[in-house]
Amino acid sequence: MAEENKQINENAKKAEGKVTTSIVRIAGKDINGSYKIEKALMQIKGIKNSFAHAAALQIEKHLGIMRDTQIGSLDEENIKKIEMLISNPLKYGIPGFLLNRRKDIESGESKHLVGTDLIVATKQDIDRDIRLQTWRGFRHQYGQKVRGQRTRSTGRTGATVGVTKKAAETAAKATEQKQKKGETGGKSSSASK
Numbered sequence: 184m185a186e187e188n189k190q191i192n193e194n195a196k197k198a199e200g201k202v203t204t205s206i207v208r209i210a211g212k213d214i215n216g217s218y219k220i221e222k223a224l225m226q227i228k229g230i231k232n233s234f235a236h237a238a239a240l241q242i243e244k245h246l247g248i249m250r251d252t253q254i255g256s257l258d259e260e261n262i263k264k265i266e267m268l269i270s271n272p273l274k275y276g277i278p279g280f281l282l283n284r285r286k287d288i289e290s291g292e293s294k295h296l297v298g299t300d301l302i303v304a305t306k307q308d309i310d311r312d313i314r315l316q317t318w319r320g321f322r323h324q325y326g327q328k329v330r331g332q333r334t335r336s337t338g339r340t341g342a343t344v345g346v347t348k349k350a351a352e353t354a355a356k357a358t359e360q361k362q363k364k365g366e367t368g369g370k371s372s373s374a375s376k
Contacts, residue, residue, distance in 0.1 A: 203255035209262060210269055211298040216255020220265075223254040229297035230269070234281045238268060241275045269297060 204216045207223070214223045220242060224235040239250045246264050248257065257265075268275045272282065272295050279285060282295045284304065288311075296304055312320035322329040328338050 203253055205255060207254050207257070207262065209254075210266055214254060216253060218254050219251050220248065220254055221250060224265075224269070227269070227297050229283055229295070229301040234272075234277070234283075234295070237277045237281055238265075238272065241268060241272075241277055245275055269295070 207214050207216050209223070210227050212227045214226045218226070221235050221239040224230050224238055225232065230238070242248050242265060243250050245268070246261065248261060268277075273279060273293065277295075279293050282293050283301070284296050285293045287294060288308075309320075309323050313324050314320070319329050326340055328334055332338065
């Protein structure tokens, strides 16, 4: 235990003496170098608070990098190690319930997708639902809410009914007034003859 603390302190001292980089690229995302590790990981699409916190703890435990270290002060080797942890979190001890792709339909394994991989997988899931003509697929296809929300008042698309109704009512009133003026004007002129 004392040796681990000594190694962590040595790594922290090394990190303090280095020049910070203004922008760091992790998992295809440019991240501000002044952010601490946990906040920096949250900038990546597919990583939120819980996973970032667990990853920061595992980075401190396995890689010896303190959680309050600025991401810009790390060298390329440590950045690659962090990317390995993000790509294979179960290997480093991150719990399975924090993963965003548990028991994948195609492969059957649990994994965590980030960045463009997450976007592509989500699009493929929606396309699969549409192709299989599931209820969710129909809802996606017609642009309706998928998860059982009510749609009477929210989620409307296209022209708003209330506004078009008001516009139609005002147009109808305007034509009625014109017709009334035309009728009264015509009667008065014929009565004078």
